[in-house]
Amino acid sequence: MSQGPGDSGLDLNRQDRASAVAYEWAQRTFANRKGRAGLPILGTGGFFANLMDFPGTVISMTSDGIGTKAELAERTGIYRTLGFDLMAMVVDDLVAVGCEPVNVTNILDVDTVDPSVVDELMHGLHEAAAVARVAVVGGEIAELGDRIGGWGDGMHFNWCATAIGILPAGRSPLDGRLVAAGDAVVALRSDGFRSNGFSLVRRVMAATFGADWHREPCEASTWGGVLLTPSRIYAPLVVDLATEGVAISGVVHVTGGGVPGNLARLLRPNGLGADLGTLFPPHSFMREVMQRGGVPPEQAYRLWNMGNGMLLTMPPGQVGPCLAAAEARGYPARVAGTITPDPAIVLHTEDGSELAFPGGRR
Amino acid sequence: MSQGPGDSGLDLNRQDRASAVAYEWAQRTFANRKGRAGLPILGTGGFFANLMDFPGTVISMTSDGIGTKAELAERTGIYRTLGFDLMAMVVDDLVAVGCEPVNVTNILDVDTVDPSVVDELMHGLHEAAAVARVAVVGGEIAELGDRIGGWGDGMHFNWCATAIGILPAGRSPLDGRLVAAGDAVVALRSDGFRSNGFSLVRRVMAATFGADWHREPCEASTWGGVLLTPSRIYAPLVVDLATEGVAISGVVHVTGGGVPGNLARLLRPNGLGADLGTLFPPHSFMREVMQRGGVPPEQAYRLWNMGNGMLLTMPPGQVGPCLAAAEARGYPARVAGTITPDPAIVLHTEDGSELAFPGGRR
Numbered sequence: 001m002s003q004g005p006g007d008s009g010l011d012l013n014r015q016d017r018a019s020a021v022a023y024e025w026a027q028r029t030f031a032n033r034k035g036r037a038g039l040p041i042l043g044t045g046g047f048f049a050n051l052m053d054f055p056g057t058v059i060s061m062t063s064d065g066i067g068t069k070a071e072l073a074e075r076t077g078i079y080r081t082l083g084f085d086l087m088a089m090v091v092d093d094l095v096a097v098g099c100e101p102v103n104v105t106n107i108l109d110v111d112t113v114d115p116s117v118v119d120e121l122m123h124g125l126h127e128a129a130a131v132a133r134v135a136v137v138g139g140e141i142a143e144l145g146d147r148i149g150g151w152g153d154g155m156h157f158n159w160c161a162t163a164i165g166i167l168p169a170g171r172s173p174l175d176g177r178l179v180a181a182g183d184a185v186v187a188l189r190s191d192g193f194r195s196n197g198f199s200l201v202r203r204v205m206a207a208t209f210g211a212d213w214h215r216e217p218c219e220a221s222t223w224g225g226v227l228l229t230p231s232r233i234y235a236p237l238v239v240d241l242a243t244e245g246v247a248i249s250g251v252v253h254v255t256g257g258g259v260p261g262n263l264a265r266l267l268r269p270n271g272l273g274a275d276l277g278t279l280f281p282p283h284s285f286m287r288e289v290m291q292r293g294g295v296p297p298e299q300a301y302r303l304w305n306m307g308n309g310m311l312l313t314m315p316p317g318q319v320g321p322c323l324a325a326a327e328a329r330g331y332p333a334r335v336a337g338t339i340t341p342d343p344a345i346v347l348h349t350e351d352g353s354e355l356a357f358p359g360g361r362r
Numbered sequence: 363m364s365q366g367p368g369d370s371g372l373d374l375n376r377q378d379r380a381s382a383v384a385y386e387w388a389q390r391t392f393a394n395r396k397g398r399a400g401l402p403i404l405g406t407g408g409f410f411a412n413l414m415d416f417p418g419t420v421i422s423m424t425s426d427g428i429g430t431k432a433e434l435a436e437r438t439g440i441y442r443t444l445g446f447d448l449m450a451m452v453v454d455d456l457v458a459v460g461c462e463p464v465n466v467t468n469i470l471d472v473d474t475v476d477p478s479v480v481d482e483l484m485h486g487l488h489e490a491a492a493v494a495r496v497a498v499v500g501g502e503i504a505e506l507g508d509r510i511g512g513w514g515d516g517m518h519f520n521w522c523a524t525a526i527g528i529l530p531a532g533r534s535p536l537d538g539r540l541v542a543a544g545d546a547v548v549a550l551r552s553d554g555f556r557s558n559g560f561s562l563v564r565r566v567m568a569a570t571f572g573a574d575w576h577r578e579p580c581e582a583s584t585w586g587g588v589l590l591t592p593s594r595i596y597a598p599l600v601v602d603l604a605t606e607g608v609a610i611s612g613v614v615h616v617t618g619g620g621v622p623g624n625l626a627r628l629l630r631p632n633g634l635g636a637d638l639g640t641l642f643p644p645h646s647f648m649r650e651v652m653q654r655g656g657v658p659p660e661q662a663y664r665l666w667n668m669g670n671g672m673l674l675t676m677p678p679g680q681v682g683p684c685l686a687a688a689e690a691r692g693y694p695a696r697v698a699g700t701i702t703p704d705p706a707i708v709l710h711t712e713d714g715s716e717l718a719f720p721g722g723r724r
Contacts, residue, residue, distance in 0.1 A: 014477060018475045018476075018477040018503055019503055021477055021480055021481045021484060022470075022480055022484045022503060023501075024484075025481075025484035025485055025487065025488040025498070026484070026487075026488070026497075026500075026501060029488055029491040029492070029497045030497045030499075032491055032492060032494075032495050032496055032497050033464065033465070033495075033497045036464070036495075037464055037528050038464030038465045038496075038497060038526070038528070040465075040497050040499050054416070054419050054464075055418060055531075056418045056419065057399075057416050057417055057419055059416075059526075061465055061467055061499055061500055061524070061526060062467065062500050063467040063468065063500055063501065063502050064469070064502050065471070065502065065504050067504055067506065068506055068509060070509065071509070100399075102398070102399055102400030102416075103395070103400045103402075105424065105425040106425065107425050107426070109427070109471070109520050113376055113380045115376060115380040115383055118380040118383055119380075119383045122384045122386075122387035122388070125388075126387040126388070126391055129391040129394055130391065130394055132394075133394050133395075133398075134391070134394055134395070135388075135391045135394050135395045135400060135401070135402050136387070136388040136391040137388070137392075137402050137423055138423055138424055138425055139385075139388060139425065140425050141380055141381055141384060142429055142520075142522075143561070144429065144430055144520060145430065145561060146511045147430060147432065147433070147510065147512055147518070147520055148509065148510070148511065148520070149508045149509050149510065150509055156509070158471050158504075158506060158509055158510070158520070160469045160471075160502070160504075160522065162423070162425060162467055162524035164400070164421075164423060164526060166400070169417075199505070
C-alpha cells in the first residue's frame with residue numbers, strides 16, 4: 001500500500017497509520033491463494049507482494065489515481081492530457097518492479113456525467129495507452145452526485161486506474177536485491193509535478209494569487225497550463241532498455257515521498273545509500289512554488305519529484321548504452337550520482353546545499 | 363464498459379453515450395498488444411474483451427465500485443460490511459465470464475482520512491477476501507479534500523476495486539455461445555440491493571421520511587440497516603460448481619440494468635430469450651421502496667436485482683447437482699425458468715403480471 005500524496009499540509013502520520021492498517025489487512029489475505037495461481041510473491045519485508053505467481057507467468061498489478069490534479073483540467077478546460085498522468089502513475093509503477101505493462105482498466109467517478117468531457121478524457125487515455133503499449137481492457141463510469149466535488153461548473157470527477165504487467169521470462173523482479181554499491185544512478189527528466197503533491201501546490205497558488213490563480217501568467221502560459229503539464233511515461237523506455245540487454249539493477253518511480261522516499265525502498269534490501277550530486281535541477285516553476293510557499297528544500301524533495309521523475313540504477317558500464325537509448329527515444333537522461341555502502345541518501349542541490357535523508361537501513 | 367447504476371432519476375441516455383464513447387476509445391487500444399502477452403480476446407460483438415491471453419493462461423480483469431452505497435455506512439456508522447459489497451461487485455463479474463477470481467486491488471478516495479474507519483473498511487475487505495478466496499495485493503488511499511463529499515460528519519469516501527481472475531485450463535469463456543434453448547435458469551437469492559440503484563433508493567427514502575430516513579424503523583432494524591445489507595458473494599459457489607463438473611452454460615451477475623439488462627447480454631450471441639416464471643420474489647423492503655417511490659415493476663426489474671443476484675444457465679440435467687451444491691453451501695437457489703428460442707425475456711412477477719423485455723437479438 002502506498003501512502004497518499006506526500007503533502008506537508010496533510011497529517012502524514014495519520015495517513016501512514018491508515019496505510020499501515022490497510023496493508024496489514026491486505027497481507028492477511030495472501031494465504032487465500034496458497035498453493036493456487038496468483039499467490040503473491042513475498043520479497044524482503046513483504047514489500048513486493050504485488051507480484052503474483054501464475055502458472056508459468058509472474059504478474060504484477062497496481063492501482064493509483066491522479067489525485068487532485070483533476071482540478072487543473074476543471075480550471076483550464078483541458079481534459080485531453082490527464083490520461084497521460086493516469087497511465088504514467090500505474091505503468092511506471094509496474095516497470096519499477098521489473099514488469100512489462102500489459103493491460104489497464106480505469107474507474108471514472110463523476111458527479112453528473114458529461115459525455116463530451118468523458119470523450120476527451122478517454123481520447124487522452126487512448127493516446128497514453130499507445131505510448132505505454134498497453135490495452136485498456138475495462139472501465140467504469142460511476143455517477144455519484146454530490147459525493148464528488150470539484151472546481152467551478154461542469155463535470156467534476158476523480159479518476160483512477162489499475163494496470164497489470166508481466167515479468168519477462170527468466171528475469172528477476174527488481175526488488176532491490178540486484179542493487180550494489182558503486183552502481184550509477186541515472187535520472188530521467190520529468191516535465192512537471194506529474195500527479196503528486198498537488199494539495200500543497202494548490203494551497204500555495206491560492207495563497208499567492210487568490211481563487212482564480214490558474215489564470216495568472218507563468219512562463220509562456222498560465223499557472224493552470226503549466227501545472228497541468230502531462231506526465232512523461234517512462235515505461236516504454238525501461239522495457240526497451242531491458243529488451244536491449246541494458247542490465248538495470250533497480251528502478252525508482254518518483255511519486256509521493258519524492259526522491260528520498262521512493263529511493264529508500266529500493267535500497268533497503270541491501271542496506272545501501274546514494275550520493276546524488278547531479279540530479280536534474282527543479283524546473284523554475286517548481287522553484288517558484290517552493291519560494292512562494294516557503295517550502296524548504298528538505299520538504300520539497302520529499303513531496304515532489306523536483307525534475308526527476310524516475311531513477312535507474314545500473315553497473316557503471318551500462319550507463320553509456322542507457323543514455324544512448326534514452327536519447328534516441330527523446331528521453332532526457334543524465335548520470336545523477338552513485339550508490340554508496342553508507343545507508344544515507346545525500347542530495348547536493350544546485351544552490352550548493354546538502355540534504356541528507358535516511359537510506360536503505362535494513 | 364458497463365454503464366453507471368441504472369437509476370430512473372439519472373439520464374440513462376447520457377450515461378450510455380458516455381459509456382459508449384469510453385468503450386470505443388478503449389477498443390482502439392487493443393491493437394497495442396497485438397502479438398504480445400495480454401492481447402484482449404474478442405468475443406462476439408467485442409463483448410468479452412476483458413479476457414486477455416497471457417502465455418498459457420487466459421486472464422480477466424474487471425473494475426467497479428460500490429457507488430453511493432457508501433452513504434449507508436456514513437449514515438449508520440457501520441463500515442465493516444462494505445468490503446463484501448466491493449468484493450462481490452468485482453469477483454462476481456469475473457465468474458460471469460467463466461474465470462476464477464484470484465487477486466484484488468482497491469482504491470479508497472477520502473476527503474480526510476480517519477484510520478479507524480479505514481481499519482473497519484479493510485477488515486471487512488479482508489473477511490470478504492477469505493470468502494472469495496482471493497488475495498488483496500495492492501491498494502491506494504488518496505486524500506482528496508473537498509473533491510469527496512458525503513453524509514454528515516466523519517470521513518467521507520468512495521471505494522472501488524479491480525480484480526483479476528484466470529480461466530481454468532481447458533475451459534471455454536462463458537460468452538453466451540454455450541447457452542441453448544431449453545437450458546434451465548437457476549436463480550441465486552440476493553439479500554438486498556447489493557450495490558446498484560442506490561441513487562433512486564435514497565431519493566425515495568428522503569422523499570418519504572425526510573433527511574434522517576436511515577433512522578426510521580424497517581423490519582426488525584432501521585432503513586439504514588436494511589439498505590446496508592451486505593452483498594452475498596457468489597463467486598466461490600460458481601467456482602466450486604465448475605470444479606465439481608456441473609456444466610454451467612452461462613452466468614449472469616445482476617448489477618445495474620437488473621435481470622433483463624444483464625441477461626440480454628448473455629443471450630445475444632445465440633439470439634435467444636428466456637421465460638422466467640419462478641424468480642425469487644423481491645424482498646418486502648424492495649416492494650416497499652417500489653410502492654413509496656411509485657416505481658413500476660418494469661422499471662424496478664431494470665434498476666434492481668429484485669431478490670435475484672445471479673442467474674446460472676445449464677442443461678436441465680445439471681439442475682439437480684447444482685441445487686444440491688448450492689444448498690450444501692448455504693446459497694438459496696431455485697429454478698427460475700428456461701431459455702427460449704424466441705428472443706424476448708418474459709418475467710412473470712408474483713402479482714401475476716407479465717413483463718416483456720428485449721432478449722438476445724443479434
